[in-house]
Amino acid sequence: MIEPAYPAKPSPGDRVAIVSPAAGLPELYPLPYELGLRRLTEDFGLVPVEYPTTRKMGTSPQERAADLHAAFADPEIKAVIASIGGSDQITVIPHLDAELIRANPKPFFGYSDNTNLLDFLWRQGIVGFHGGGVMTQYGRPGAMDPMSESSIRAALFTSGPYELTEPARITEVNRDWADPATFDAEPATEPATGWSWHRADRVVEGRSWGGCLDIVAWLMMADRIAPPETYEGCVLFLETSEELMSADEVYFTLRCMGERGLLRRFPALLMGRAMAWSFQKPLGPAERERHRAEQRAAVLRALAEYAPDTMAVFDVDLGHTEPQQIVPYGGVVRVDGPARRVTVHY
Known part of the structure; x- marks a missing residue:
């Protein structure tokens, strides 16, 4: 296994690739996409x-792979940013030219279905960045979330340590991207409940691996992950998507791990x-809290059975959360239990 290395970062004025290796959803929802592009240009x-x-x-996996090859091979492109996630990026990975991408390492930003590509880059020795979608974080109605923007700027332009922090308020209920009125104001927020710690009696520092748990399950089924000993001493990070995995599904996936x-x-x-909310499953406040509590219990059950010494931090704002903080995929993460601090290295 190649030790992941950080690729060079872009600077203001540089060209960055905007790709849709999971799904071309900007065609269906141009409003958040165009807003995200505008902020990338005017604010960043x-x-x-x-x-x-x-x-x-509806493009083919080969066509999406060709776009990734073009983006990584172009010396004028200094970073690659996903427009959004999707559901079939796993079919793109076999068409990627690993040698080409290893020879042209660049920061890649994406999450959700982009866990497929982040894991691929990890296996090529390239640190990626879990988060920072064009339509979701850059294209947020009203304004970018300040905590998300701060983390994205640090990950995109700088190197070194960055402390993840607990937000005061979060957003859980979204509005229709097809309605122009959605973008007239920021989404509603509600108080955050904070992180919770399990076995926080030590300090752990290691390379990160994981991503969206839905996709990690697929990676295992497709036999895309490395031998277990490859991950010895790494920091695992996981999160769940708008599919709202049940507690049983979470437990079963971790049990398989x-x-x-x-x-x-x-x-x-x-x-x-x-x-804990989606347009398909619009849970109320009490149901949302129950869903989160059941997921936490499922994770703790799996840890008790298979990894009783593992320290865990719950409800960290990463992946499908708002705000969202960037986690370097394959980068260094320090989890300080006694101090209750999490520091990532961008």
Whole structure:
């Protein structure tokens, strides 16, 4: 296994690739996409470059792989940013030219279905960045969330330590991207409940691996992950998507990681605050809290059975959360239990 290395960062004025390796959803929802591009240009000083499949639904895995090859191979492109996630990026990975991408390492930003590509980059020795989607974080109605923006700026432009912090308020209920009125104001927020710690009696520092648990399950089923010993001493980070995995599904997936001899390799786990609302499952406040509590219990059950010494931090704002803080995929993460601090290295 190649030790992941951080690729060079872009600077304001640089060209960055905007790609849709999971799904061309900008075609269906142009409002958050165009807003995200505008903020990348006006607020971040970058020059977005689109590719043939960026805003086109129904493209083939080979076509999306070709866009990634073009983005990584172009010396004028200094970073690659996903427009959004999707559901079939796993079919793109076999078409990627690993040698080409290893020879042209660049920061890649994305999450959700982009866990597939982040894991691929990890296996090529390239640190990626879990988070920072064009339509979701840059294209947030009204304004970017300040905590999300701060983390994205640090991950995009700087190197070194960055402390993840607990937000005062969070957003759980979204509005229709097809309605222009959605973008007239920021989404409603509600008080955050904070993080909770399990076995916080030590300090763990290691390379990170994980991502969206829905996709990690697929990676195991497709036999895309490395041998379990590869992850020894790494910091695991996981989160769940708008599919709202049930507590049973969470437990069963972690159980499979345990049976594979994988779960116990991680001395620390960062568990993202569970997404608990979607348009398909518009849960009320009490139901949302119940959903999160049941997921936490499922994780603790799996840890008790397969990784009893692993330290865990629950409800961290990463992945499908708002605000969202960037986690370097393959980068260094320090989890300080006694001090109740989590520091990532961008």
